[in-house]
Amino acid sequence: MKLAVYCSGSIAKGAADRGKLTWTTAERMEVTKGAAPHEVVFLTPDDPITDPGNTLGQFGRDMYQVMVASAVIVDARERRGLGIGVEMAAAGGFGTPVIVVAPPESKYRAAVLEYRGAVVRDYVHPHVAALATAVVDDFAAAGAALAGLVATGPLPAKAAVPDWLAAAIGEYRDNVLAGDAPMLRALRELAAVPG
Structure with missing residues (x-):
């Protein structure tokens, strides 16, 4: 079976982001191995967009990918920003399962954490715990x-x-998708678009 994965995590936007952990071929290969015998088609938010000035369309692209994905896999190996939280919340709204990669003793998981005046064991960040279908190590x-x-x-x-x-998904679907070669290729691979 073909499964579509939306790769949620930081995108290297420029020189300041060089040290960030991001999705690479290595992470995609690990997901593919773990998902065997299923075939995985990756939907990536860092593909070039035809009109970077169309911020509503760019946001719509991310949300469209979250919507059509079989699951969202979140790279939570280190601290993440606003976009990842929005993607997780949107996935919940669509009914798209969310799998969070948060290694033990990372920003979002701890065996023991002093938190709000108490000691919490097997801590998972509340937003992750509430929105994730699964929290995994790798x-x-x-x-x-x-x-x-x-x-x-x-x-x-x-x-x-x-x-x-x-509005964002409509903007993407109506004004950006037709020129989005990587997304059209992924949709054809998933047999979601005729031709």
């Missing part, structure tokens, strides 16, 4: 969790586009 485990999602049957049908995302 990308191979994320692939295995992805395979596990479909092991018992098909994924549930997607929910309708929430009102707060309708």
Whole structure:
């Protein structure tokens, strides 16, 4: 079975981002190995967009990818920003499962954490815990969790586009998608677009 994964995580936007952990071929290969025998098609937010000045369309592209994905895999190996939280919340609205790669003793997980005047054991950041379908240690485990999602049957049908995302997804679908070669290629691979 072909499964689409939206690669959520930091994007290297310039020289200041060179030291950040981002999705690379290595992470994609680990997910692919873990998901075997399923084939994985990756939807990547860092593909070039035809009109970078169209910020609504650019946001719409990310949300469209989250919507059509079989699952969102979040790279939470280190501190992440606003965009990842929005992607996780949108995934919840669509009914897209969220798998979070948060290694033990990282920003979002700890065996023991002093938190709000208490000691918490097996801490997972509250936003991650609330929005994640699974929290795993590494990308191979994320692939295995992805395979596990479909092991018992098909994924549930997607929910309708929430009102707060309708304008952005509409902008992308109506004015950007036709010129988005990487996304059109991925959709053809997933047999979601005829021709």
